[in-house]
Amino acid sequence: MDERLEQALAVSKALETHQNQKNILHKQYKDNLIYYFDGQKISVDLSLIAYCTTKTMPIVIIDDNKTPVLIDDIEEFTKKITAMYETASRKYFMEFKKIKSKRSVKELIDL
Amino acid sequence: MTQGVLLFAYNSKNMDYTKQAIYCAKLIKQHLGKEVALVTDDESYLNRQYPFYKKYIDHVIITGHEDAVQERVYNDGLYHSDKQRWYNTNRSSCFELSPFDETIVIDTDVLIFNDELNRCFGSAEDFLISKDYNFVDMKRDYSEFDKVSETTCDMFWATAFYFKKTEFTSIFFDLIEHIKENWHFYRLVYEIAPVKFRNDYAFSIAIHMLRGMKDATWPLRVPTAIWVTVDKDILHAIDDTKLTLLLHKDYDYQLSAISDATVHVMNKFSLERCIDKVFEDE
Numbered sequence: 105m106d107e108r109l110e111q112a113l114a115v116s117k118a119l120e121t122h123q124n125q126k127n128i129l130h131k132q133y134k135d136n137l138i139y140y141f142d143g144q145k146i147s148v149d150l151s152l153i154a155y156c157t158t159k160t161m162p163i164v165i166i167d168d169n170k171t172p173v174l175i176d177d178i179e180e181f182t183k184k185i186t187a188m189y190e191t192a193s194r195k196y197f198m199e200f201k202k203i204k205s206k207r208s209v210k211e212l213i214d215l
Numbered sequence: 216m217t218q219g220v221l222l223f224a225y226n227s228k229n230m231d232y233t234k235q236a237i238y239c240a241k242l243i244k245q246h247l248g249k250e251v252a253l254v255t256d257d258e259s260y261l262n263r264q265y266p267f268y269k270k271y272i273d274h275v276i277i278t279g280h281e282d283a284v285q286e287r288v289y290n291d292g293l294y295h296s297d298k299q300r301w302y303n304t305n306r307s308s309c310f311e312l313s314p315f316d317e318t319i320v321i322d323t324d325v326l327i328f329n330d331e332l333n334r335c336f337g338s339a340e341d342f343l344i345s346k347d348y349n350f351v352d353m354k355r356d357y358s359e360f361d362k363v364s365e366t367t368c369d370m371f372w373a374t375a376f377y378f379k380k381t382e383f384t385s386i387f388f389d390l391i392e393h394i395k396e397n398w399h400f401y402r403l404v405y406e407i408a409p410v411k412f413r414n415d416y417a418f419s420i421a422i423h424m425l426r427g428m429k430d431a432t433w434p435l436r437v438p439t440a441i442w443v444t445v446d447k448d449i450l451h452a453i454d455d456t457k458l459t460l461l462l463h464k465d466y467d468y469q470l471s472a473i474s475d476a477t478v479h480v481m482n483k484f485s486l487e488r489c490i491d492k493v494f495e496d497e
Contacts, residue, residue, distance in 0.1 A: 121469055124462070128352040128473055135440040143339035145438065169432050213459060213472045 121209045129199050136192035139185055144173045149184045156182040218336045219250035219273070219315040222323055224387035225280045225302040226257065230289070230483055233261055235323035235347070238490045240271035242327045252314050254305075256280055267497045274314050281305055285411055289475050290446040291484035306373055306414045310384060311439035319437075321375045324486055326478045328456040331439035335377035341384050342434050344376040344418065348443045351473055352462040355445075363416055364406040369430075373414035374479055375437050390421045443479040450485040453493060 138148045145168040146152075147163045156163070162176050206212045216338045220243050224232035233255060240251040251272035261268055261275065280302035290296045305329065309320050317336050321327075335343055346369070348357060363370050378384045394401050401420055402410070428434055444450065447463040456475050461468035480486045 117469070121471065124353055124469065124471055128351065128471070131349055131353065131440070134478065138438075140334045140438045143435070145435070168434055171432075209470050213470050 118207060118209050118212070122203065122206070122210055125203050125212055126200070129196060129203070133192055133196040136195065137189065139170070139188055142173075144171060145169055146173070146185075148189050150189070153182065153186050153189060156185065216316040217250075217314070218317045219231050219252055219313075220319045220321060221252045221309055221313045221315070222321065223254045223303060223306060224323055225255065226260070227300045227302070228433060230299055230301070232323050233257070233265065233496070234485070234487060234490055237265050237268050237271055238493060239323045239325065239327070240268075240323070241493075244271050246327050247333050247421070249319075249331075249336075250274070250315070252276055252312075254312055255279060265494075265497075271410050271474075275361050276312055278305070278308075278312065287411070289483060291482055291495055292380040292449045292461070293447055293466070293468070294457065295484070297484075303414065304395065304412055307388045307395060307417070310378070310380065310388040312363045317377070317379050319375070320373075322479065323443070324480050325375060325482055326453075326458070326480060326486075328458075329439070329475050329477065331477065332437065334438040338377070338438075340377075340435050341379045341381045342377065342387060343437045344422070344434050345372045345374055345437045345441050346370075347436070348372065348441055348479070351442050351444045351460055351478070352448070353470070357371060363419050363423075364408070364423070367405045367407075368419055368428075370415065371419045371422055371434075372441075373418045375441060375477075376418070377437060384447065389420060390424065391417050394420050439477050441472060441479055442476050442480060444461060446483070449482055453489045 139148050139150045146165065147168055152165070156175075156178060159178050161178070162174060163178055164172050164174050167173050205213055220240075222236045222239060224236035236253050236255070240253070243249060243251050250273040251271060253272045254276045256277065256279050258277050263265060282306045285301050285304070286298055286300060288296050288298050306320065309318065313320075319332055319335055332386050348360070350357065360370055362368065395412060398412045398417075399410075402416070405420055406418070407416055422434060444460055444462070449461040449468065450458060451461055452459040458473050458478055459482075460471045460473070462471050
């Protein structure tokens with residue numbers, strides 16, 4: 105095989121592996137942003153955190169399963185989802201950083 | 216309320232489900248910290264081959280498998296396959312067999328590397344089941360597995376589910392038993408091409424019937440992401456909580472790794488090779 109083509113194919117393989125690892129990390133990040141409590145499933149994002157931050161009285165939110173949930177202690181709830189968001193984002197950042205600079209398949213998988 | 220995980224393991228000629236179950240139980244102890252019950256038909260094999268099993272398995276329930284012969288082709292990557300018998304038609308008996316009030320039932324080839332399944336316990340729901348899988352090869356399209364058949368109902372996976380012993384779940388598992396007994400009728404009604412009985416199909420049909428043949432939010436999903444690698448992929452190594460895999464492409468493999476996840480490894484040959492390495496230290 106032409107050496108230039110061979111090199112290009114090796115790079116393409118590394119990029120494909122790189123992309124798949126990035127996709128796995130992103131999916132795991134999205135899963136880590138789901139807050140489960142008392143059988144409820146709530147996807148946390150910045151708009152939910154911002155909304156909760158402005159509230160002082162109990163609120164009702166609709167969870168991912170279309171179930172209404174009464175949040176009695178809004179302060180505690182906001183604290184928990186904010187911490188969860190920060191932990192998940194930080195973990196995603198750290199994991200992403202690990203693979204970002206790696207160029208070979210071997211380095212990517214850390215064999 | 217007692218809580219635990221129930222596993223089924225009936226060995227076939229070249230497939231040691233008992234070995235898989237013991238490894239699965241080891242991971243359950245490590246990450247979920249729950250009791251494990253094993254349903255199997257050969258206690259003497261367990262004692263002889265894996266004398267250390269009591270470290271990981273708390274209850275052994277001896278019961279024979281049904282005689283119905285099921286055969287399927289198992290791949291070991293792209294270049295090897297083997298036709299094997301399998302016995303896994305009595306999953307609907309889990310209601311009677313489970314020694315726990317709250318039970319998670321999982322396949323023995325599901326590897327657990329986090330504690331997320333513990334969220335099932337104490338749930339307000341009587342029954343939770345897995346539906347949406349994530350392929351470790353994220354380019355693979357899940358949509359073809361979304362339905363039992365093109366024109367019928369949603370597909371659910373009996374690979375991982377949770378139940379409480381209640382009147383409702385008793386009705387549910389009785390219905391699965393009825394579907395099993397009348398399998399050829401139901402498979403025609405639901406336009407299922409394969410003749411073989413499969414738990415996934417029976418569970419999906421029962422769910423469809425119980426929710427009035429309509430879409431509904433019931434049943435809720437098991438509260439964890441379940442990742443899957445197909446049997447043409449190869450599990451290369453298990454290192455602490457990291458799995459290294461070779462994902463199959465048309466005529467080649469792509470290296471991949473996943474950590475801290477719950478992963479359904481469908482290449483049982485490569486899984487057993489990796490377990491053998493882990494069990495060298497037992």
